[in-house]
Amino acid sequence: MAHNLSGYHRSLDLFEGLLAGVPGDGWDAASPCDGWTARDVAGHVIGGQYLIRSLATGEPAPDVNTDPARFAAGDAAAAWRAARKEAATALTPDGLSRPVPVGALGRLPLGDFLQGYILEPLVHAWDLARATGQPSRLDPDLVHHAFATAHMVAADLRTAGHLAPQLPAPQGADEQTRLLAFLGRPIT
Template identity: 55%
Template sequence: MSFMTREPSGYERALDLFEGVVVGVPEDAWGLPSPCEAWSAADLLGHVIGGQLEIIALIGGEEPPDAADAPGRLVGGDPVASWRRARAACAAALTPEALATPIPFGGFGELPLRDLLDTYVLELLVHAWDLARATGLPVCLDPDLVHRASATAQVIGTTMRKEGLLGPALTPPRGAGELTRLLAFLGRDESAFPEKGEPA
């Protein structure tokens, strides 16, 4: 049975959510700034494409590509096609044997790749929000995925911040919902990138 027919986690749903934003980005919006400092919308997509390629490299025990320096170069001339190629290649690599492969997970030891992909919901969900806000698209984030992402953030967020992968946490407004609290924990200021139709 392949991973894509097994759905205990939100990984595949999070991929679908992210792709739904990618396909909606206007052609002239890929150069717009994103909530990720110094990254354009294209850089942001390149970063997530790099994440798919990193998973493939981890399965093969190879050095993953560097998606931190000018990640927009991974997007090429057709952002949607580049994303879909990377996603399809990653999906093809997720054999039952690969999903059972122990993968180093920061300071937490090793996890089977299957479990590591559960944590990747955080990456996909937050960057779907980032890309939507950068390009003026509405996006509705599945509350269940938000909850899963929030749980992951609480486990790994402090380590990521120490490694310089996250900015300082912000204080969410009183009574804020789980998504706003998650974004604030990750250093995102919703008011700096209001949803289309909201006051800036």
């Protein structure tokens, strides 16, 4: 089965570009994720690539939420490139067809899961941009796709304590602003 992973790769490219733009003194900046710095956000997404690798191979999954900065220690951009390469190497036809648990949706082939995995790197790209003073306008096509995924996974994430309560979006807000409010991100 062929999987269209272009959105997944585009969201990773977006995150990578913002990661490369973090100034040397920006890693300790507070992020929109409560209690996390820019380095924590970067580490969480870097750890997410190791999670993808583990899903593809059947290895134990890393905890990407506890002390996420450990994944981005030292040169975060180099850590990202290494993690992304390891995840990509694991995305073989067998790895992509491997069934993985997806909350209330049950089990899906990893390739199907990755078609919706745009939300995670996309919203954390915004978090990293906001924390480090970079432009935070996201690709509208990716935002649209991520918003659909957010509606499917938000309840489980909120129950698990991984997502803040929804905030009200301003009247007439664009889709990116509505997505961020839905995810509990302070827009101002």
